[in-house]
Amino acid sequence: MSSTDDDVVLSMQDVEVHFEQSTGFLDMFSEPDTVNAVDGVSLDIHENEVIALVGESGCGKTTLGKTAIGLQRPTGGSVEYRGQDIWEAKDGRGEIEIPHRDIRQALQIIHQDxxxxxxxxxxxxxxxxxxxxxxxxxxxxxxxxxxxxxxxxxxxxxxxxxxxxxxxxxxxxxxxxxxxxxxxxxMNPDLILADEAISALDVSLRIEMMDLLHELQAQFNTSFLFISHDFSNARYITEKVGGRIGVMYLGELVEIGSAKEIAENPQHPYTKALRWATPDFQSIGRTDQMPIRKIDIPDPVNPPSGCRFHTRCPEAHETCATTAPDTFEVTETQSTRCFRVLEDHEYWESPEITDESESESEEAGAGADDATSESEAAGD
Ligand SMILES: Nc1ncnc2c1ncn2[C@@H]1O[C@H](COP(=O)(O)OP(=O)(O)OP(=O)(O)O)[C@@H](O)[C@H]1O
Ligand code: SF4
Ligand SMILES: [Mg+2]
Incomplete structure (x- = not known):
């Protein structure tokens, strides 16, 4: 699909959605937790474009999708429909070129159930x-x-x-x-958010429904933001129509590219792990061992420092624990948040993080805590 800046229907710049989460009565006396549901996401959706968002449960797909169509107010960054800030239109702030009513009509949703x-x-x-x-x-x-x-x-x-x-x-x-x-x-919309809209259907019906979406998308010139936890469905819905797949991890868009690039030449270690775990892709460059160090997903209330994936990444080096990677362009259409795509970066000189090195540093950390508490107990 060829696209220009003129045909951008929806533009999100550095979007952040943080939720304050209260954990009960005792919270009256303490600060509420902040859930970092979405952080630093920039994404343009073009006319007639189909974008699929994938990523494991809780990574922020629904929150980002709702933010894109104006159902969730971001706590940072901006969301524009055809150049009009959605929330300025809603609040009646600034010079409003497109009224909020038109924006609501243009951005629609179909739900999972x-x-x-x-x-x-x-x-x-x-x-x-x-x-x-x-x-x-x-x-x-x-x-x-x-x-x-x-x-x-x-x-x-x-x-x-x-x-x-x-x-x-x-x-x-x-x-x-x-x-x-x-x-x-x-409603004659410009963009439809389809949030797990086919997940509840039988496998055979899913293909039928995705074919129908393609047909209607072409007839009605509608863009789709299609959310799925299933990588194969994301590929099916995007590949035929020259769409893109975006991969989310712990609130961040860690990789985006054409369906072919993401399915056949992923650059981010997390995308590689997702592909490894998808039965349809298991013939592509398959290794026996899952390319991930830990199964546990970190808590979005307290995301890891540096690269958020470093606690699970099999390629992590010590730099990754302290420095957050920017988004780097790999091709005209593919970009990724990982130092490994840079030939010349301190990442390559910094020591690898392995499960052993991590547990050693945890033990050393625990020892330091013990020493502190002992000295505190001794009244030092
Ligand atoms: N209204 C809210 N208040 C507090 N936390 C929320 C709220 N909505 C979502 N979250 C949290 O934000 C994070 C992202 O949630 P989100 O629903 O966007 O994930 P998801 O990727 O759509 O997950 P799933 O695949 O399970 O639907 C989760 O940790 C979730 O618990
Ligand atoms: S920046 Fe480091 S930890 Fe993050 S994905 Fe790349 S190699 Fe892994
Ligand atoms: Mg969801």
């Missing part, structure tokens, strides 16, 4: 009429109905006048998800 997003007491026709009534006020009732029946047919729900008069409980999971997709598309 379509059942909960569809009112169980309303027929499909009524569910789908309500966005049209709100956002396309000029349409007459017969026009609205014709548009809805046309969409139902287009997504394979035929005969449409049968489906239009069903309640959500009379639909399968895949059909509910199609209704949710139509509802989002009827």
């Amino acid at each position: 379509p059942g909960s997003a569809l009112n169980p007491n309303r027929k499909v026709l009524t569910i789908l009429e309500s966005p049209l009534k709100k956002w396309q006020k000029h349409l007459s009732k017969p026009d609205r109905i014709a548009r809805i029946l046309g969409m139902l047919e287009r997504v394979g729900m035929a005969p449409p006048d049968d489906y239009a008069y069903r309640y959500p409980h009379q639909l399968s999971g895949g059909e509910k998800q199609r209704v949710a997709l139509i509802r989002a598309l009827l």
Whole structure:
């Protein structure tokens, strides 16, 4: 896909989302914890572009997705829709070129569980009429109905006048998800956030749904931000349409590139570990040992110093524990947050971190603590 700055629909610059987390009654007497859900993420989404975000549970995918479509206010950085700061438009600050109402219409979401997003007491026709009534006020009732029946047919729900008069409980999971997709598309959006939108479907239906998304994306010229914890699905949804895959780790976007680059030539050790753990990719450069040192995911309340992945990274050197890597360009489309892509960096001279070296330094640290507490106990 060729793209220019002019066709940027959504731009996030250095976005940060921190949540204050209270842990109960005792918190009245102490500072609340801060969850670093998203940190320092910059990402432009272009017209007609499909971007998939992958990463393990809790890494910040949903928070970033919601921030992109204006459902989550960032605690730092900026989010712009076609050059208009979303939150300035919402708060009525500064010179507003695009009203917030238009931004809301342009940025839509389909959820993981379509059942909960569809009112169980309303027929499909009524569910789908309500966005049209709100956002396309000029349409007459017969026009609205014709548009809805046309969409139902287009997504394979035929005969449409049968489906239009069903309640959500009379639909399968895949059909509910199609209704949710139509509802989002009827708003004529520029960008749809699909957060684990196909995860609950059977494997065979997932492919069908992703093919449908491709078809509708081309027909409606909509961009998609597709969130998935499944690397194979992320590749399928992006590769066919020249899209990109972004990899998140502990609140940071650690690598992004074309589907082919991320699947076949990942540069970040975490992307390599994700690929290793994905059954579909296991023939590509597979080693027997999982390329990760520890399974435990660190706590986003207290993320590791330096590179956040250094506590698990099999390639970590001591520099990684103290210095956070910037995002480095690998190709025109691929960039990664890892020193290893720089030929000339102090990383290469600094000693490796291994499980043994780490436990030795932990023991030495514990010894130092003991010494302090002993001297404190002695009244020094
Ligand atoms: N409203 C909130 N208040 C406090 N912490 C939150 C809130 N929302 C999310 N978090 C925390 O922020 C981090 C990122 O959560 P998020 O839901 O974005 O992750 P995710 O990558 O979407 O995970 P999953 O794959 O499980 O859906 C987690 O540690 C989560 O507990
Ligand atoms: S910067 Fe260091 S710890 Fe981080 S991913 Fe690269 S090699 Fe691993
Ligand atoms: Mg999520």
